[in-house]
Amino acid sequence: MKAEKIIRAIGSVDDRYLLEAAETPSKKASWKIAVMAAACFVLIGGICLGVFALPGVFSEKSAPMTDAVSAAPPMDGEAFFEAGNVYDNETNGVEDTEQIPMPTEGAQAPTQNERIDQNSSVPAASLSELSATEKGEDGISSEAGASAASDVPPGESIATLEKIEKIGETTWHLSLINQGNEQPFELEVETELFAMPPEQLEEGTSLVIIHGEGYEPVQILYAGVAYYGE
């Protein structure tokens, strides 16, 4: 039988080949296991990155804003805010109250700041610098009167710009009318607090003045941009 002749001939092949075939380890299985283990490792690593690292980035980004809110000194508009003119959902008569998140505690600040980040052309770093220059060693505002107003949570107010003039190299004087109670008030703010070029502001423009604890302004936005993203 021809097949038997071939089978016999196969029995005389090189010993190396026979040993090679006899000692075949199941390498592929270990290779597959290694690939699966690596894939699991990458997957777990990705999940960990998503869960821990990315939120960390956001929290770092918002941290300077929190500092700025808590440490900025009181300014001229403080008296106005202290008089009860802080924006309030219930008293200021804004129609779409659901669109305006009202901060209650310091923990609300990051949420508000995130919105500022989205709408503002002022980088968070500049606000951080503001905080750094005006903050005392203990991280609390060193300005007199700040402690008295520090109980007031961060908030925001809508006002109509009556007049704006440059009074210093980077300082602006704003005459405003609160849209909630029609009371006039004035502010002196640094250029960097504006989300827009202050030179382009015109009388009658509606602005949102975001203030930190103690009423100190930390950001000035166009009202439409702040509330409707226009």
Next chain:
Amino acid sequence: MEDQKIVELFFERSEQAIEESAKKYGALCRSISQNILHDPSEVEECLNDTYFKAWNAIPPAKPNHLGAYLAKIARNLSLNRLEHNNAEKRGAGAFEVALDEIENVVASAELEAFGEEDLSGLINRFLAGEKKEHRQMFLRRYFYFDTPAEIAKRFSMPENRAAVILYRMRVRLREFLRKEGVSI
């Protein structure tokens, strides 16, 4: 124990050589014989014959690879015993199926002019040109007479894929033999 040490025991005519050979390569020889004969009592006889033949052959023979040497003896003895047995006793085991597979390759071949050594040389050259994994699979099938399922498990692949690889190797073997002057 190292192969070299076992061979030295054979040369010293120490019966421990048989014990060590059985301990190290008994399972390998048994599986080959079992795949061919399918009869445990015949397999045992064949294994005893294998050690006896090795005892008589070493010395003067001094195999470099004792495992391959014993496997070849066990395989040849099993094939001889199978030939000697009644053809009716043949079943449909791995060996018989493997034989049929090879038969399909060389059914029309003119092999009369080729001796076993010639054919063995051709098959060596054929295997040398194959990928290592394919070569291993071919020998697992046609030397050790493993079933395709066993080969698939050994190489961690689906049985169907192992069968396809072996089929393609048989086709290549047929073409190789034709190119080497075997009339097919």
